[in-house]
Structures are given as structure tokens and as C-alpha cells.
Amino acid sequence: MSKPAIDNKDAEAIIAAQQSVAVCDRSHWGRIKVSGDDRLRFLHNQSTNDFQSLKPGQGCDTVFVSSTARTIDLATAYVRDDAVILLVSPNRREFLIEWLDKYIFFADKVELADITNYTCTFSLIGPKSHGIIETLTAGELTGKPYGSHQVYTISSAEGVRIAVGSGLASPGYTLNFPVTDKEVVWQKLLKLGAVEMSETAWEMLRVLEGRPVPEKELTDDYNPLEVGLWQTVSFSKGCYIGQETIARLNTYKGVKQNLWGIRLNAAVEAGTMITIGEEKVGKITSYTETNDGYFGLGYIRTKAGGVGLKVQVGEAEGEVVTIPFVSHEYPA
Numbered sequence: 001m002s003k004p005a006i007d008n009k010d011a012e013a014i015i016a017a018q019q020s021v022a023v024c025d026r027s028h029w030g031r032i033k034v035s036g037d038d039r040l041r042f043l044h045n046q047s048t049n050d051f052q053s054l055k056p057g058q059g060c061d062t063v064f065v066s067s068t069a070r071t072i073d074l075a076t077a078y079v080r081d082d083a084v085i086l087l088v089s090p091n092r093r094e095f096l097i098e099w100l101d102k103y104i105f106f107a108d109k110v111e112l113a114d115i116t117n118y119t120c121t122f123s124l125i126g127p128k129s130h131g132i133i134e135t136l137t138a139g140e141l142t143g144k145p146y147g148s149h150q151v152y153t154i155s156s157a158e159g160v161r162i163a164v165g166s167g168l169a170s171p172g173y174t175l176n177f178p179v180t181d182k183e184v185v186w187q188k189l190l191k192l193g194a195v196e197m198s199e200t201a202w203e204m205l206r207v208l209e210g211r212p213v214p215e216k217e218l219t220d221d222y223n224p225l226e227v228g229l230w231q232t233v234s235f236s237k238g239c240y241i242g243q244e245t246i247a248r249l250n251t252y253k254g255v256k257q258n259l260w261g262i263r264l265n266a267a268v269e270a271g272t273m274i275t276i277g278e279e280k281v282g283k284i285t286s287y288t289e290t291n292d293g294y295f296g297l298g299y300i301r302t303k304a305g306g307v308g309l310k311v312q313v314g315e316a317e318g319e320v321v322t323i324p325f326v327s328h329e330y331p332a
Contacts, residue, residue: 004267004289004290004291004293004294006204006289006290006291007200009196009198009201010197010198010200010201010204011290011291012195013195013196013197013198013201014197014201014204014205014208014290014291016126016194016195016197017125017126017168017170017195017197017201017205018126018170019126019127019128020126020127020128020193020195021124021125021126021127021128021129021131021132021172021193021194021195022124022125022126022194022195022196022197022201023122023123023124023125023186023189023190023194023195023196023197024122024123024125024197024198024199024201024202025120025121025122025186025199026121026122026123026167026174026202027119027120027121027122027179027182028090028199029087029088029089029090029093029116029121030086030087030088030089030090030092030093030094030096030114030116031085031086031087031088031114031115031116031119031121031176032085032086032088032093032096032097032100032112032113032114032115032116033083033084033085033086033112033113033114033115034083034084034085034086034100034110034111034112035082035083035084035110035111035113036108036109036110036111037109038108038109038110039083039084039109039110040052040054040079040084042103042104042108042110043062043077043084043086044237044240045103045239045240045241046064046100046103046240046241047062047063047064047065047075047240047241048062048063048064048065048224048229048232048233048234048240048242048246049061049062049063049077049232049233049234050234050236050237051077051079051084052237054077054079055079056079056080056081057079057148057149057150058079058145058147058148058149059076059077059078059079059146059147059148059149059163059165060076060077060146060147060232061074061075061076061077061146061147061229061231061232062074062075062076062077062232063075063224063229063232063233064096064099065223065224065241065242065246066220066241066242067241067242068242068245069223069224069242069243069244069245069246069249070219070220070221070222070223070242071212071214071217071218071219071222071223071224071227072092072095072096072099072214072218073088073089073092073096073214073218074089074211074212074213074218074229074232075087075088075089075096076147076163076165076167076174077147078147078149078161078163078176085115085161085176087121087167087174087176089213089214091214091215092214093114093116094114097112097114100112103241117179118178118179119176119177119178119179120175120176120177120178120179120181120182120185121174121175121176122174122175122185122186122189123166123167123168123172123173123174123175124166124172124173124174124175124189124194125166125167125168125170125171125172125197125205126166126170126171126172127170127171128193129166129171129172129173129194130142130171131193132189132192132193132194133162133173135192136152136154136162136188136192137152138150138152138162141162141163141164141173144164145164146164146165147163147164147165148163148164149161149162149163149164150162154177154181154184154185154188155184155185155188156181156184157177157178157181157184157185157188158181159177159178159181160175160176160177160181160185161175161176161177162174162175163175163176167211168205168206168209168211168325169209169210169211169323169324169325170205170209203288204288204289204290207286207287207288207295207296207297208261208288208290208295208323209323209324209325210228210259210261210297210323210324210325210326211325212227212229212259212297212325212326213286216270216285216286216297217259217285217286217297217299221299222257222259222299223242223245223246223249224246225246225249225250225255226255226256226257226258226259226299227259227326228258228259228325228326228327228328229326230327230329231327233246235247235250255302255328256301256302257282257299257300257301257302258299258300258302258306258328259285259297259298259299259323259326260297260298260299260300260306260307260320260321260322260323261295261296261297261320261321261322261323262274262284262295262296262297262298262311262313262318262319262320262321263293263294263295263318263319263321264293264294264295264296264313264316264317264318265293265294265316265317265318266294266315266316266317267287267289267294267316268284268287268294268296268313268314268316269284269287269314270284270285270286270287270296271283271284272284272313272314273313273314274298274300274311274312274313274318275311275312275313276304276309276310276311276312279304281300281301281304281311282298282299282300282301282304282311283298283299284296284297284298284313285297285298285299294316296313296318297323298313300320305320306320306328307320307321307322308320
């Protein structure tokens, strides 16, 4: 089987993320500031995770869903003393602000602000990211739960909020800070050994690791349990948008399709049907090529099988494999 030709810099960045440390500029992602006394209760009622139990310095991933539990976006929330910062997908920023604003009623003490243009986000990705964090005197974050965050000074840049979690399944950290400090922070991270990762390489890695994104894995066709985002869903909290549907799916084991990785022997296109013999069992949602070969993400009917399943994708042959970002285990 011939291997695809990949840009050398992208290949180096992916290897760095897997074996050492890479840094990716994610400043084009959206950042929404939610403030006001009712901010935690409000987000608790509008998304899948439990915000009421979070304290300043903590964070979580959460999914915004429609009233029928169809996925809108996977967001990361960082709880501060005065506000919650939501890191959202680039193509969902404006939609989410408008969507959330519709649910703020007259008596609610909640304010929304789009702070994307005034701030930056970098992700450190890889097993050696911990060493950089320790060098930056933020070593107390290592070993802390996902989403934990504190403010540090990097070189002349004050107010750099460093959080546990790379945004992917790989270990790492996310840095949020004012846009005026962008060059200072970037150069410091490169000087400490992080390898620059392009948006193209990030996309390759997010497909390999199975992080779902809007308009591909997160659409009106799928709910969070089908995606495999169990870690973002609280089954013990009270009512929220889409809660009834998600609770019913969990109670009656009603997940009819799951998101999987598919190792392929040839190139395919997103949208291609996945078949077994003459039977259609799913659809490819994302596709990438790396030096290790051809790889796709796709939803496959639960009854068709899971890991190890041999499938046909157009003219290509594929095998279903696990992807580390998602899980298809029912909670105990």
C-alpha cells in the first residue's frame, strides 16, 4: 500500500505532539465571557455538564444541544472568580452567542460578551508539555484534574491563564491571555522546545484522536451519546435543554450508532457511505492522510459491530478502531 505524501513540517508537528511537545495557535476559536450572579445556574441549564458544582479554578467540557438533544457544539468552560470563559468552535461562536442570548430572561443576572478579538488561545500538546509548564513555574498544575487553571506571568506577559488539557486526547495545556501578549508568549514556548503546529496538522491530529467538530461529527443528525461524549454529560443534575432525550437514551440503552475511527487502505471523501456487503451501516464524517496512512471518522450502526469490524468505504477497505477522545462505554 502506498503511503500519502505529507508536508514535512506537519509530519514533524504530529510526531512532536505524540512523542514530545507541539504548540498550536487556536486564537481563531471563539471565546465567550459569561458573567453575572446567575452565570453558573444559567450554563447548568443550557448544556450537558454540571456547572453548579464547579468552583473558581475548575473547568469542564460541555455540549450545547438542541431541545431534541442534537449536538450544536462541544465547548470547554473555565470558571473564574468573576465569570466563566467558554472556548467554542470557530464556526459556532456567533451562533452560540445568539442562541444563549435567547434563553436570558428579564430577571436573569447573566451577561454575554464576545472576547475573541481581544484574547488568544494556544495549546501545548504532547507528553513533554509538563516540562514546559514546570519551567514556566506553573508546575502545581501537573496532575490536577482536567480543566483546572491558574493565572501566571510568562516573560513580560501577565495574566496568562494556563489550564490542564490540550483540547485533544493527547496530554497538554491550554493558554488563554490578552492578544497584546501573543508574540511574547509564542516565542517563549518555541524557545522552550515546543514545535510549531499548523492548523492543517491540528486537523490531522484531531481526526486521528477522534475529537468531534461541528458540521462534521456534531450535527442535527447526532446526539452526545452517539458521539461518545459521556464525560461531558451529567446524569444526576436536574433539567436542562435536551435532558429528557439524553436520559431516555441512557436508561433504555437506545444509542443506535457510534462514532469510530476507520483505518483505510486508500483515500476516501467525507460523506462516503460505509457498507458491509450490500448493506449501508454508516457514513464517513471526516478524513485525513498522514505518513502512517489513510484514516477516517464515521458513524456506524451499533448492531453492525465495533472495533475490528471490516468495512467497505467506497472503493477502499477499512477496519474499525478505537479513537481516544471518545468512549462508548455506558457509565457504571
